[in-house]
Amino acid sequence: MVYVCRGNIIRSPMAEALLKQSLARRCPDEIAVRSAGLYARRGQRADPRARRAARLLGVDLEGHRARPVTRALIERADLIVPMDSLIEADLRGRYPRAAHKIALLHTGDGDSRRRPIEIADPYDGDEAEIRRCYELLRSCVGRQAEELSAGRPVETEKEARRAR
Numbered sequence: 001m002v003y004v005c006r007g008n009i010i011r012s013p014m015a016e017a018l019l020k021q022s023l024a025r026r027c028p029d030e031i032a033v034r035s036a037g038l039y040a041r042r043g044q045r046a047d048p049r050a051r052r053a054a055r056l057l058g059v060d061l062e063g064h065r066a067r068p069v070t071r072a073l074i075e076r077a078d079l080i081v082p083m084d085s086l087i088e089a090d091l092r093g094r095y096p097r098a099a100h101k102i103a104l105l106h107t108g109d110g111d112s113r114r115r116p117i118e119i120a121d122p123y124d125g126d127e128a129e130i131r132r133c134y135e136l137l138r139s140c141v142g143r144q145a146e147e148l149s150a151g152r153p154v155e156t157e158k159e160a161r162r163a164r
Helices: 011-026 048-056 071-076 085-094 096-101 127-149 157-163
Strands: 002-005 034-037 080-082
Touching: 002 011, 002 085, 011 034, 011 048, 011 127, 048 127, 071 096, 080 085, 085 096
Parallel strands: 002 034, 002 080
Antiparallel strands: none
16 A cells, blocks of 8 residues: 655655554554655655654654655555545546545544545644644554454545445
């Protein structure tokens, strides 16, 4: 699976690190997790504010290097998780054949309370805003990890609409 944001320096690397950390305790080596950015500059380090905020949550982003979204990455992914609806729309436009694999993160534990959620880009904000973003990511990615490790497939938006 692959998390996608704009620059791959704040949101998606944290989501990747959180999911890897959670899955390492539950089902190591079973799920390949990556992150990328639609407009990433290959090799760029995670934003310094993001590295500090992540460290406060026990996550190390020091070794992260940004990677751009590529057709090969999208084709290999079983699930593509955009951080917000703008990224989602861009992905669907660029990769229409992968639309069935694209799904925003969600809130709520039960099926009746599940709602797609957008993780707003905190790039123009301060470090406190990045920390709030990371707290939200930790909650959403934690639920996703529970579903993945329990063998429950993570619903795409299309599947969720069909079930309603």
